[in-house]
Amino acid sequence: MSTQVPEKTEAEAAQAKSSGWPCPISDKNVNREEVKQIWKECQEESFWYRALPLSLGSMAVTGGLIYNGVWKQSKRLGPFPKLAVAGILGYAVGKASYMGTCREKFQKLGPEFSKGFGTGWGPGFGGPGHRHCNHVCQECQKAKKKEDGAAPETPTQS
DSSP: OOOOOOOOOHHHHHHHHHHSOOOTTSOTTSOHHHHHHHHHHHHHHHIIIIIHHHHHHHHHHHHHHHHTTSSOOBTTTBTHHHHHHHHHHHHHHHHHHTHHHHHHHHHTTOHHHHTTTOTTOOOTTTOTTSSOOSSOOHHHHHHHHHHHTSOOOOOOOO
């Protein structure tokens, strides 16, 4: 049992192009290799410049607090659980603190890339392509209407 998807006519394609913003995910003008390069740079730089130093720093501070007696070490496991938690938290905070820098790098790709994603988009923890754009292009609206059973779009007053 196979279903065939009807191909668009040239008129429909031209209408979709002229009617509004094209969806940047499917935009052929965005250089995928450049996006991959920036993503790789963000991963490496966030690790070396933020995550690793904050992780090691928080572990050193925690170790110092335990050594000086401000914090007590576990009787059974010693200082290791507190050091591990400090390291993990430092790593997470370091990665999260680099998100703004990565967002700026992605926005420098040009208006075609950043236009549809809006200000809230960033590489985040899932990588490029794991978040949907904030707007809905014409094709997506049509598909959603078909899925919803063409629900009425008129707002109701409460």
